Amino acid sequence: KNEVEQSPQNLTAQEGEFITINCSYSVGISALHWLQQHPGGGIVSLFMLSSGKKKHGRLIATINIQEKHSSLHITASHPRDSAVYICAVHNAGGTSYGKLTFGQGTILTVHP
Amino acid sequence: NAGVTQTPKFRILKIGQSMTLQCTQDMNHNYMYWYRQDPGMGLKLIYYSVGAGITDKGEVPNGYNVSRSTTEDFPLRLELAAPSQTSVYFCASSYEQRAYEQYFGPGTRLTVT
Numbered sequence: 736k737n738e739v740e741q742s743p744q745n746l747t748a749q750e751g752e753f754i755t756i757n758c759s760y761s762v763g764i765s766a767l768h769w770l771q772q773h774p775g776g777g778i779v780s781l782f783m784l785s786s787g788k789k790k791h792g793r794l795i796a797t798i799n800i801q802e803k804h805s806s807l808h809i810t811a812s813h814p815r816d817s818a819v820y821i822c823a824v825h826n827a828g829g830t831s832y833g834k835l836t837f838g839q840g841t842i843l844t845v846h847p
Numbered sequence: 848n849a850g851v852t853q854t855p856k857f858r859i860l861k862i863g864q865s866m867t868l869q870c871t872q873d874m875n876h877n878y879m880y881w882y883r884q885d886p887g888m889g890l891k892l893i894y895y896s897v898g899a900g901i902t903d904k905g906e907v908p909n910g911y912n913v914s915r916s917t918t919e920d921f922p923l924r925l926e927l928a929a930p931s932q933t934s935v936y937f938c939a940s941s942y943e944q945r946a947y948e949q950y951f952g953p954g955t956r957l958t959v960t
Contacts, residue, residue: 739889768948778937778951821889834905835880835949837889 738762741822741838748845754809756841758822761803768835769796769807770821778821781807812845819843848873853938853952860928860959868923868955870938878941879921880905880949881913883934890937896921928959 739760748754758767769781782789782796784805789796793812798805809816822838851872860866872879877898882890892905896915910932912924921940925932938952 737889770951777953778939780948780950783948823890834892834895835890837891839887839889 737839738836739822739824739838741820741841743841744839745842746844748812748843750813750845750847752812752845754812754816754843754845756807756820756822756843758805758807758838759803760805760822760824760836762824762836763827764800764803764824765827766825767798767805768823768825769805770823772819772821772840774818781820809843814845814847817844850874851938851940851950851952853936853955855955856953857956858958860925860957862928862930862959864928865924865926866928866957868925868936868938868957870921870923870952871919872921872938872940872950873919874940874942874950875918876940876942876950877918878943878947879915880939880941881911881921881923882937882939883907884937884954885934893923893936925957930959933957933959 742757766785768783770778771781772778784798793810795808819840819842821840823835854869880895881893884890891907894913896902899918902913936955939949941947941949
């Protein structure tokens with residue numbers, strides 16, 4: 736079992752829909768990242784959070800440390816939101832201290 | 848600031864050839880990383896560096912080497928390329944290792960045939 740699991744792996748939506756991508760992890764963490772990767776493009780950090788909720792434009796990220804779960808929400812989705820969304824966690828201890836462990840990514844396609 | 852730059856963007860290698868993937872950052876970050884991304888898999892850490900002259904292995908270091916002679920540069924060397932090294936390679940940097948945002952380069956798509 737991977738230390739970081741994302742669901743769904745693939746997501747198709749119509750423009751304007753509310754989208755949720757989930758991330759569950761099994762290790763202690765110091766922070767969690769949500770990253771965006773456009774086709775053929777590089778990787779951009781959207782959020783880094785260790786508690787609560789963050790909002791940037793139409794994007795909202797939440798984290799529940801007790802349940803080891805985070806969600807990324809996109810409100811009023813748009814075709815330009817089509818990308819791969821990646822969850823990554825900073826391990827809190829042991830030999831992996833501070834390194835990022837990545838989920839497999841969620842491929843989002845938003846149709847006009 | 849250019850951020851993190853990588854060269855080349857694309858490369859095709861024959862089995863057994865060697866090459867160096869270049870990575871440079873202009874943010875004066877001490878921490879730098881090399882990842883590979885394979886289809887359907889999460890990014891895997893190859894090597895990382897906590898400062899000039901200091902490097903360490905990540906999850907998948909076999910077949911690769913790194914050096915860090917300056918704060919800015921962190922090249923990744925592939926010796927005796929194998930088809931299993933076909934992947935997209937990303938370099939990243941951060942101010943500190945834990946709980947800080949990592950900045951990624953645009954990636955290098957490598958095919959070994």
